[in-house]
Amino acid sequence: STEQTPPRGAFIVFEGVDRCGKTTQCNKLMEHLKAKDLSAELWRFPDRSTESGKRINAYLAKEVEMSDEEVHLLFAQNRWEKRQTLLDKLAAGTTLVVDRYAYSGIAYSSAKGKDTMSLEWCKAPDQTLPAPDLVLYLEVSAEAAKARGGFGGERYETADFQEKVAEMFEQQKNAVWVSLDADDSPDEVHDRVKAEVDRTLTTLKDFTWLPVLR
Numbered sequence: 001s002t003e004q005t006p007p008r009g010a011f012i013v014f015e016g017v018d019r020c021g022k023t024t025q026c027n028k029l030m031e032h033l034k035a036k037d038l039s040a041e042l043w044r045f046p047d048r049s050t051e052s053g054k055r056i057n058a059y060l061a062k063e064v065e066m067s068d069e070e071v072h073l074l075f076a077q078n079r080w081e082k083r084q085t086l087l088d089k090l091a092a093g094t095t096l097v098v099d100r101y102a103y104s105g106i107a108y109s110s111a112k113g114k115d116t117m118s119l120e121w122c123k124a125p126d127q128t129l130p131a132p133d134l135v136l137y138l139e140v141s142a143e144a145a146k147a148r149g150g151f152g153g154e155r156y157e158t159a160d161f162q163e164k165v166a167e168m169f170e171q172q173k174n175a176v177w178v179s180l181d182a183d184d185s186p187d188e189v190h191d192r193v194k195a196e197v198d199r200t201l202t203t204l205k206d207f208t209w210l211p212v213l214r
């Protein structure tokens with residue numbers, strides 16, 4: 001038969017510092033994909049519902065202490081736990097919109113600036129996990145982030161640290177990475193997101209296989 005197998009789903013990742021608007025944009029993108037009648041799911045990392053996720057949640061809420069190295073590996077494990085499900089979903093044609101991925105793990109850990117945690121060391125545990133088709137990096141200025149309300153009480157939620165995190169994100173830019181100015185209104189940012197995602201969806205037939213993180 002000449003019938004073609006349906007294209008696999010797209011693997012779309014949102015990244016950025018605290019309050020860049022990822023969650024807001026993920027929700028808007030989901031509405032856009034649903035309106036196009038596409039099968040899509042919204043995921044987020046850390047997935048706080050799994051065993052590793054519960055420990056991560058306790059760490060972020062400052063309820064438990066852990067070494068920086070240990071929590072780094074735990075964040076990576078939290079992604080490895082979802083690897084097979086992620087591959088199965090994409091193969092079945094479901095597009096995944098993912099709020100944070102390995103780039104966050106690498107940026108937040110390497111931003112700690114420890115001798116024992118070089119960028120290479122931080123990258124290693126996520127290597128060979130599926131790589132996304134598109135990384136939308138929401139670039140927010142310190143002023144705009146500040147105007148979006150005070151920091152919460154979780155770990156990492158200070159302006160100095162977020163600035164270091166932004167630098168470590170910049171060092172990870174690659175071919176599938178698109179930086180979007182995220183200072184404007186949610187609808188204006190959404191228009192930029194939509195254009196990038198629609199472009200990626202049309203090229204998907206050329207990406208029948210999924211590369212891995214290097």
Ligand code: Z5A
Nearest residue numbers: 018019020021022023024045046075104105108148185186
């Ligand atoms: N972390 C890590 O260390 N290692 C890892 O491997 C991973 C993560 C995966 C928890 O992540 C922490 O884990 C995080 C990184 C670390 N630490 N920090 N910081 P999380 O994703 O669960 O939590 P979060 O980063 O704090 O996400 P968030 O609170 O969901 O923020 P957001 O998604 O970027 O923003 P938002 O909720 O869409 O918007 C924030 C506010 O701004 C909200 O009031 C909106 O209504 C408003 N907003 C949004 N967009 C706009 C625009 N365009 N204009 C004006 N106002 C806006």
